[in-house]
Amino acid sequence: MQSAYIPLKKEKSLYTWTGVLLVLLTTVVTGYTTKFDAFEAVRVLPGIMDFILTDFLPPAAEAVPNFLSSLLDTLCMAIISTVTGAIISLVLALLCAAPTTPHPAVRVIIRAFASCLRNIPALAWAMIFVPAFGIGKTVGVMALVLGAMGSMIRFFAETIEEIDLGSIEAVRSVGGSYWQVLKNGVLPQCFPGIISWSLYNLELDIRASTIIGMVGGGGIGFFIQFTIKLFKYRQATMAIIAVTLLVLLTEALSKRIRERIM
Amino acid sequence: MKTPNNVAIVPEKQKTLYTVFFFVVIGLYVYSFIHLDLALKSGLDGFVKTGGIISEMLHMDFSEWKEVLKAAGESLSVAILATIISAALAFFVSFMAAANVSSGILAWFWKGLTAGIRAVPTLIWTLIFVAYLGLGAFPGVLGLCFHSFAYLVKAFSQSIEEVKEGNIEALKATGASWPQIMARGVIPPIQTALISWTALRFEFNVSTSSILGLVGAGGIGQELSLVMRTYNFSKAGFIILVIFLMSFGIEMLFNRLKLNVDKRKLQ
Numbered sequence: 369m370q371s372a373y374i375p376l377k378k379e380k381s382l383y384t385w386t387g388v389l390l391v392l393l394t395t396v397v398t399g400y401t402t403k404f405d406a407f408e409a410v411r412v413l414p415g416i417m418d419f420i421l422t423d424f425l426p427p428a429a430e431a432v433p434n435f436l437s438s439l440l441d442t443l444c445m446a447i448i449s450t451v452t453g454a455i456i457s458l459v460l461a462l463l464c465a466a467p468t469t470p471h472p473a474v475r476v477i478i479r480a481f482a483s484c485l486r487n488i489p490a491l492a493w494a495m496i497f498v499p500a501f502g503i504g505k506t507v508g509v510m511a512l513v514l515g516a517m518g519s520m521i522r523f524f525a526e527t528i529e530e531i532d533l534g535s536i537e538a539v540r541s542v543g544g545s546y547w548q549v550l551k552n553g554v555l556p557q558c559f560p561g562i563i564s565w566s567l568y569n570l571e572l573d574i575r576a577s578t579i580i581g582m583v584g585g586g587g588i589g590f591f592i593q594f595t596i597k598l599f600k601y602r603q604a605t606m607a608i609i610a611v612t613l614l615v616l617l618t619e620a621l622s623k624r625i626r627e628r629i630m
Numbered sequence: 631m632k633t634p635n636n637v638a639i640v641p642e643k644q645k646t647l648y649t650v651f652f653f654v655v656i657g658l659y660v661y662s663f664i665h666l667d668l669a670l671k672s673g674l675d676g677f678v679k680t681g682g683i684i685s686e687m688l689h690m691d692f693s694e695w696k697e698v699l700k701a702a703g704e705s706l707s708v709a710i711l712a713t714i715i716s717a718a719l720a721f722f723v724s725f726m727a728a729a730n731v732s733s734g735i736l737a738w739f740w741k742g743l744t745a746g747i748r749a750v751p752t753l754i755w756t757l758i759f760v761a762y763l764g765l766g767a768f769p770g771v772l773g774l775c776f777h778s779f780a781y782l783v784k785a786f787s788q789s790i791e792e793v794k795e796g797n798i799e800a801l802k803a804t805g806a807s808w809p810q811i812m813a814r815g816v817i818p819p820i821q822t823a824l825i826s827w828t829a830l831r832f833e834f835n836v837s838t839s840s841i842l843g844l845v846g847a848g849g850i851g852q853e854l855s856l857v858m859r860t861y862n863f864s865k866a867g868f869i870i871l872v873i874f875l876m877s878f879g880i881e882m883l884f885n886r887l888k889l890n891v892d893k894r895k896l897q
Binding site (some may be wrong): 391394395397398399401402403404405408409412415416419420440441443444445447451483484486487488489490492495496497498499500501502506509539560563575578579582583592593595597608609612615618625628629 | 644647648651655658662663664665667676677679680682683684687703704706707708710711714715737749750751753754757758759762763766767768771772800837838840841844845854855858860861866870873874878879881
């Protein structure tokens with residue numbers, strides 16, 4: 369027994385050391401390509417801390433009236449993009465998920481489409497929309513909808529694929545049509561999952577809208593970038609705190625809703 | 631359930647809950663539309679223009695492929711380096727931040743600090759670092775590191791807190807020291823979770839690193855914002871393709887790993 373155990377352990381430690389070596393090698397190579405200097409990083413850190421502590425703090429409370437309407441814009445943008453995205457994604461997810469797809473080809477096409485949406489960052493979408501729609505909230509909403517769809521199609525389809533197939537079978541066996549299968553067999557089971565993912569997406573969208581604003585998508589992100597560029601750092605801090613509070617609020621609210629619905 | 635042969639699939643109470651929920655959502659939705667007053671009337675025109683831009687993008691201009699690929703390599707390097715550094719730092723810090731293996735005040739301090747860092751998006755951290763250090767990949771790595779570190783500390787320490795009390799208790803009873811308890815009782819059960827979280831964060835870092843250039847942190851994002859500013863859509867098309875392929879490739883790679891963590895638990 370002892371002799372059978374030893375080679376296994378040796379093999380395992382060989383794997384570990386190869387792994388460690390590979391990670392170290394990658395660190396060196398990437399450090400070289402990015403010209404990253406660890407000593408420089410340690411050296412500038414106190415300066416950065418000082419910069420953040422003295423220039424960004426304390427937050428300027430008097431800036432609140434300046435961005436309150438942008439904050440409301442951000443919330444509205446997140447709501448519109450989540451709901452719109454969720455509705456379109458639900459339809460596409462039903463067409464794409466294995467138990468409900470009308471044809472395997474449709475499945476492949478929708479998956480590819482979702483992958484395109486997901487892997488091109490929302491910020492890039494916003495940049496494409498800015499020349500067409502002009503700077504403003506419309507661009508922000510459109511980019512958020514596309515970004516939201518990318519991930520929601522995938523999550524919804526996964527939710528649908530996880531359901532208990534017995535209930536589909538049951539509705540079918542009593543002669544239910546495709547719509548009846550959807551209405552009575554599929555949807556009741558996946559609603560909790562869909563709502564949960566949508567709420568998660570709402571939080572993500574509120575966070576994302578802070579950065580969408582930087583490329584001309586409106587909302588609080590525009591205010592944050594604008595104030596940093598004008599060196600009004602304390603106002604930016606206040607705006608960041610306000611967004612954080614908004615996110616925490618939605619987080620708490622969506623947790624309550626999830627607990628009630630699930 | 632009104633009559634025995636009319637069995638509700640969804641319980642009656644749940645049903646009212648759903649109805650209320652949907653009406654609230656519809657109300658908020660309509661209000662948001664009215665409040666934002668989106669330019670949907672002129673929207674059709676915008677869609678036509680977008681179609682034109684996208685078709686122009688599809689006529690990709692590969693002429694500067696060397697520069698673009700080099701920039702893509704830089705972005706990828708930034709993502710890899712930031713992930714390695716932040717995972718290594720977070721690994722050590724997470725033991726101090728986990729309530730079950732650390733002391734109360736220490737855990738509270740690290741949790742508070744990392745929650746504060748996480749509240750600020752990566753792009754804004756990078757913007758701050760660019761403001762202090764100037765343009766280039768260096769502030770990009772630091773900005774990405776900062777946020778990844780805070781994220782991974784939370785993820786790792788949550789995994790540590792999920793370790794069964796019995797494991798730690800059993801080792802304590804044998805007189806093991808703190809490092810021995812960590813090495814034998816805490817790390818082995820959470821090994822896969824740690825790797826999964828790091829991989830998940832790496833996926834996120836790759837897609838983020840490609841847009842860091844928009845705030846002046848180098849890489850492929852810088853190229854993109856440059857050509858978009860000059861309305862050179864055919865070059866932008868190629869750059870977006872490269873960004874897509876990079877993040878798609880990583881996604882494919884990690885789909886095979888089957889990351890068994892629930893993202894919704896943490897942001």
